[in-house]
Amino acid sequence: MQFANAINTTEDENQIVQMMQAAFGMLQGMNLPEENIKDIAGKVSTFLSELEVEEGSQAAKNKAKAVETLATLIG
Numbered sequence: 001m002q003f004a005n006a007i008n009t010t011e012d013e014n015q016i017v018q019m020m021q022a023a024f025g026m027l028q029g030m031n032l033p034e035e036n037i038k039d040i041a042g043k044v045s046t047f048l049s050e051l052e053v054e055e056g057s058q059a060a061k062n063k064a065k066a067v068e069t070l071a072t073l074i075g
Helices: 002-009 013-029 034-049 058-074
Strands: none
Touching: 002 013, 002 034, 002 058, 013 034, 013 058, 034 058
């Protein structure tokens, strides 16, 4: 999955934020009911939170930032 790859390879947490915002925006652009958008974003957040990464690594920081960003977007 593209998100998992980005978590492991991106050097800048801000890129992760931008990616999560763009993905959320794409869902909103599909004219889905808000409940469905939040459900999909929640499932992505759950998936990302379960990724195994090395503690203290850039991947761990990226993972935390992705989950935090999605939580903010979901509301």
